Amino acid sequence: MKIAIISGKGGTGKSTITSALTAIAQDVIAVDCDVDAANLYLIFHPTEETTIPFSTSSHAVVNAEDCIGCSTCSDACHFGAIECIDGLAVVDERACEGCQLCTRICPTQAIHMEASKDSYIYIGNFRYGKMVRARLTPGEENSGMLVTQLRKKAEETAKEKGDSLLLLDGPPGIGCPVIASITGVDKVVVVCEPSLSGIADMKRACQLASSQEIPIYLIINKCDLDQENSDSVRAWAAEKQYPVIAMLPFESDMVAAQMQAKTIMEYAPQSICSNELRKAFKQLTLS
Ligand code: SF4
Numbered sequence: 001m002k003i004a005i006i007s008g009k010g011g012t013g014k015s016t017i018t019s020a021l022t023a024i025a026q027d028v029i030a031v032d033c034d035v036d037a038a039n040l041y042l043i044f045h046p047t048e049e050t051t052i053p054f055s056t057s058s059h060a061v062v063n064a065e066d067c068i069g070c071s072t073c074s075d076a077c078h079f080g081a082i083e084c085i086d087g088l089a090v091v092d093e094r095a096c097e098g099c100q101l102c103t104r105i106c107p108t109q110a111i112h113m114e115a116s117k118d119s120y121i122y123i124g125n126f127r128y129g130k131m132v133r134a135r136l137t138p139g140e141e142n143s144g145m146l147v148t149q150l151r152k153k154a155e156e157t158a159k160e161k162g163d164s165l166l167l168l169d170g171p172p173g174i175g176c177p178v179i180a181s182i183t184g185v186d187k188v189v190v191v192c193e194p195s196l197s198g199i200a201d202m203k204r205a206c207q208l209a210s211s212q213e214i215p216i217y218l219i220i221n222k223c224d225l226d227q228e229n230s231d232s233v234r235a236w237a238a239e240k241q242y243p244v245i246a247m248l249p250f251e252s253d254m255v256a257a258q259m260q261a262k263t264i265m266e267y268a269p270q271s272i273c274s275n276e277l278r279k280a281f282k283q284l285t286l287s
């Protein structure tokens with residue numbers, strides 16, 4: 001079974017809840033799809049048995065021996081990424097968009113494209129099974145493509161391990177990386193906090209999951225911080241027929257667990273949140 005946990009808005013406690021569900025599951029493949037700001041590994045300290053380089057972009061490279069300094073490339077580049085200095089074309093990697101135009105028009109074929117060595121996928125063990133995660137180099141694009149690769153590796157890992165539960169910690173937002181995180185999953189859990197922005201973004205995340213016809217479950221985090229808003233989320237969820245599987249009050253134990261790099265299940269197994277999340281996990285995996 002593949003369950004993705006998303007939220008729309010960032011900072012709702014999505015990763016904290018994913019880590020708790022991971023601890024409840026005990027034997028799981030945890031996939032950190034938030035490749036821009038992965039942080040599940042900070043709690044679980046996985047090993048890095050397998051490291052797979054992943055290129056999200058390419059840039060032009062000039063072979064100095066073949067360049068005759070004609071400026072054809074620098075005149076044509078729409079991004080100002082290549083410049084002729086002292087009779088030699090020089091590429092600014094950060095400005096190069098990888099369009100390949102210069103490689104096609106260079107009269108001496110002095111330019112070729114090279115994949116940027118930037119991002120990595122890591123597969124390793126941790127105390128509750130296997131973790132698949134990635135690190136996207138700052139400033140790199142195509143994180144949706146990286147998430148797709150990450151999921152492919154996670155699913156290969158699941159196959160090797162036999163039938164396993166995949167818990168996918170999705171990124172915030174509703175863009176490509178989120179779409180790549182939820183496509184083809186069995187269930188989506190949307191974590192919501194009872195703030196105006198939290199509710200608005202939760203609804204957009206639900207709309208996205210609903211467009212893919214994925215069953216949606218809601219968890220309202222820090223529900224007691226605004227009871228009225230929490231009630232309105234419940235009413236909205238009832239209307240949409242999305243089960244609310246946990247109502248988590250604000251508990252200082254949640255914060256303390258994070259400070260100690262533990263899940264709430266490990267830090268305070270009998271807390272209200274731990275009990276609510278146990279029930280939520282049961283509902284998710286039995287239904
Ligand atoms: S077009 Fe080719 S030969 Fe001319 S400056 Fe650029 S790299 Fe050099």
Ligand code: SF4
Pocket residue numbers: 059060076077078079080081082091095096097098099100101102103
């Ligand atoms: S690949 Fe495109 S963007 Fe990059 S230097 Fe060549 S023409 Fe410019």
